[in-house]
Amino acid sequence: xxxxxxxxxxxxxxxxxxxxxxxxxxxxxxxxxxxxxxxxxxxxxxxxxxxxxxxxxxxxxxxxxxxxxxxxxxxxxxxxxxxxxxxxxxxxxxxxxxxxxxxxxxxxxxxxxxx
Amino acid sequence: xxxxxxxxxxxxxxxxxxxxxxxxxxxxxxxxxxxxxxxxxxxxxxxxxxxxxxxxxxxxxxxxxxxxxxxxxxxxxxxxxxxxxxxxxxxxxxxxxxxxxxxxxxxxxxxxx
Numbered sequence: 683x684x685x686x687x688x689x690x691x692x693x694x695x696x697x698x699x700x701x702x703x704x705x706x707x708x709x710x711x712x713x714x715x716x717x718x719x720x721x722x723x724x725x726x727x728x729x730x731x732x733x734x735x736x737x738x739x740x741x742x743x744x745x746x747x748x749x750x751x752x753x754x755x756x757x758x759x760x761x762x763x764x765x766x767x768x769x770x771x772x773x774x775x776x777x778x779x780x781x782x783x784x785x786x787x788x789x790x791x792x793x794x795x796x797x
Numbered sequence: 798x799x800x801x802x803x804x805x806x807x808x809x810x811x812x813x814x815x816x817x818x819x820x821x822x823x824x825x826x827x828x829x830x831x832x833x834x835x836x837x838x839x840x841x842x843x844x845x846x847x848x849x850x851x852x853x854x855x856x857x858x859x860x861x862x863x864x865x866x867x868x869x870x871x872x873x874x875x876x877x878x879x880x881x882x883x884x885x886x887x888x889x890x891x892x893x894x895x896x897x898x899x900x901x902x903x904x905x906x907x908x909x910x
Contacts, residue, residue, distance in 0.1 A: 686840075713896070722806060724887060724902040725841075732896065740897075772840060783829040783848050784891040784898050788840035 685709045686789035688773050694795045701760040703792050705773030712778040714756040715786065716740075716748060719770040728771075731756055732778065763796045770794075799824045801888045803901035811909050816860075816875040818904050820888030823869065830871040831889040831898070832862055841887060847871060858882070883908045 686707045695701050705714065713732050717725040727740030729748040737748060745767060749757045760767055770793050774786040804819040822828055829848050833841040845856025852864040858881075862873045873886060888901040 717900075722902060725900040727897060730897065774841075783846060784896060785831065785843060785846060786833075786841070786889075786898055788833075788842070790840045 686773060686775055686787055688771075688789040688792050690792060691790065692793045694797065695763055696797050697764055699763050699796075701763050701794065703758045703771055703773075703794070705756045705758070705789055707754050707773075707775045707787075707789075709775050709787060710753075711775035711787070712753065713776045714750065715774040715776070716746075716756070716758045717772045717774060718742065719772060719791075725772065728758065760794075760796075763794075765796045768794060768796045799828065799890045799892055799895070799899050801830075801890045801899060801901040803886075803888050803904050805904055806902065807905045807907065809907040809909055810878045812880055813877050816873070816878045816882065816906065818873040818886050818888075818906065820862075820871045820873065820901060821869050822871060822888075822890045824890060824892055826892050829891045829893070830862075830864060831891070832856065832860070832871075832873050833887045833889060833900075835885045835887065835903075837884070844873070844886070878906075878908045880908050880910065882906060 689704045715730045716728040731737050731750045747759045773789040800823045802821045831846045832844040835841045845854045847864045855861045860875045885903045885905045887903050891898045
């Protein structure tokens, strides 16, 4: 079984709709991240969380919100989707212990299309 | 601030030829450096990482990278390309005490038969 899972894997929606992307992990990691991938731009950090009570904005948080429901679950919401949020979204986890070097473990991604 | 620059968004090599993917980093403190690979329709997986031990790092699938502080580089190499190496490769940097990772823009590797 995959250690980091994302649902849905693909989603097509319309402008103005509310969308939630979900991420679950069985790695036991405290830290979770949401990234967005666009061609030619690499991965950009949207939000990150170091524990259930710690949520932080990344470099491109506008238009997004997150919820850390439990250590293992981290959801990303688009309150009112717009076409330029069409992208591939990745959830990732990392350990908090010294010596983890912030190595990221990625889910399979969610391809979101906003029409 | 930390950053990485990947030179060349697309690289083509012949099967059996040397693979060289370039990455330069910028960091005010000693960095941790990573190479990740993304196969089509998949997430990223770690190829190798530099964590201030040996400067020559060996990874999976025959890849290796050398940390060169004087050149601020961490280029990825493989002596002989296989068709299965066709993928997108990302260089990334992190530093101690800064709990985020910064990714490069990626290099797509095409392997020509």
